[in-house]
Amino acid sequence: MTNNRDEDIREVMAEEKSRGSRQPTSQEARREHAKRLRDARKLLEDGTEHDVKAAIEAAGIPAGSPAALEILRIWRENRQL
Secondary structure, three states: OHHHHHHHHHHHHHHHHHOOOOOOOOHHHHHHHHHHHHHHHHHHHHOOHHHHHHHHHHOOOOOOOHHHHHHHHHHHHHHOO
């Protein structure tokens, strides 16, 4: 019960903070964003180049496009650290 109440309070607070902004934030949108960040971190830490290319393709970014090449460049630089 307390967990649901706390969750409701957080959701209302987030909606209040978003008033006047372009888009209200929903709890589902925040969860999805957090999941994408976790997945990206895991890819940076443990992913192979093949995994990165698959993620780029899954995101709908064309292979060989400037955006795809930039992502690979950044991934390769971070792998060398």
